[in-house]
């Protein structure tokens with residue numbers, strides 16, 4: 061599918077805004093909606109696994125060893141749910 | 155050979171739907187359109203159609219189910235009236251903006267309140283800017299014919315817009331009239347198979363439909379929609395011509411009745427045109443040059459053509475079966491007057507709001523309008539263009 065940009069004229073745009081591509085929501089970086097930011101303090105983290113299931117945006121990546129990694133700020137909206145859930149103070153909202 | 159029958163307007167609509175044999179019909183009963191899904195569900199039960207009938211719990215869901223079905227790649231139809239259409243409101247816009255050629259039978263009725271189940275055009279006028287093609291029908295035959303033409307127009311790749319066929323609640327929906335039906339096979343051939351280019355159930359093409367459309371894109375998509383509506387005009391003309399070849403019944407953007415030399419003209423839609431024709435005939439016998447312009451295609455609006463057709467008249471009355479409550483006049487009136495203005499035609503014009511909530515419209519009422527027009531021609535003056543007939547007022 062041809063890339064549609066803010067310069068594409070109406071005649072060249074797809075009908076009704078259809079997107080002929082799967083999984084395209086990944087291209088929509090929603091991180092800039094954020095007003096506060098969660099900071100991961102890895103030294104305090106016990107890898108208890110409570111934070112990543114509650115993230116509404118899947119913005120806490122988990123690796124093959126089932127361990128969480130640093131935040132994916134491309135999509136984190138800064139809602140703060142993860143910080144509330146963490147029992148060990150390993151997430152601070154700034 | 156065509157089939158001579160006698161059917162009510164609702165039966166005629168349901169018969170057209172049986173012959174079209176759509177993939178999905180989703181509808182919720184509401185007076186006066188209830189009989190359409192009722193008759194249709196009998197066809198489903200009897201196996202005379204292959205349709206998946208979705209008995210939804212509201213009109214919002216009826217339109218939503220049609221949208222889902224049409225997006226999936228199916229041909230979907232529905233029927234409703236008045237407050238049913240009001241409840242669909244949100245989805246009416248989704249359907250047209252997603253460019254889904256859903257076809258609806260709208261059996262016109264007053265939108266409450268106060269609660270009233272009888273005919274006027276307030277339901278249709280409420281969605282006149284929603285991006286649907288709107289065809290109006292004087293009688294049962296026209297309601298049937300317009301439906302047979304509907305998919306060919308709506309599904310055309312230069313159009314891809316939903317379409318509603320309007321007829322007057324009770325006045326035609328519940329009146330039995332003679333009708334000429336087209337043979338099932340011929341309808342099937344005329345309507346053809348639905349072959350959408352992009353649809354959800356196509357495993358050869360990945361697709362996301364109805365995504366978020368931010369400031370950088372929505373305007374362009376609305377422009378595309380407006381272009382499609384402009385294109386619809388040509389397609390409606392072509393399909394109507396093809397329909398005439400099959401049936402001998404001619405359909406234009408509007409019907410001109412005794413307009414060649416008409417000096418005083420009424421413009422109206424749906425069943426009132428029948429009453430008006432009767433009055434035109436009796437006035438013609440008395441040597442009065444009366445004429446009628448009956449609008450069939452209300453969206454897209456044939457502005458240029460209407461202005462041209464009315465250019466030789468000496469006075470024109472536009473009848474609106476819905477009051478726009480805007481201090482200026484009804485929707486048809488404001489459309490016709492602006493059509494005249496931008497096309498440089500200046501004819502004295504008046505508007506009459508009439509028939510609200512099923513108020514009877516008699517030949518005497520129509521004659522009264524023609525008398526007023528004769529007055530206007532004589533005096534060359536229009537005192538108050540925003541008028542009413544049939545409403546009780548203090549003298």
Ligand code: SF4
Nearest residue numbers: 115136137139140142
């Ligand atoms: S702040 Fe909200 S969105 Fe961001 S990582 Fe935490 S839970 Fe997810």
Ligand code: SF4
Nearest residue numbers: 105106108109111146
């Ligand atoms: S909740 Fe806190 S301690 Fe548990 S994994 Fe998440 S950051 Fe680490």
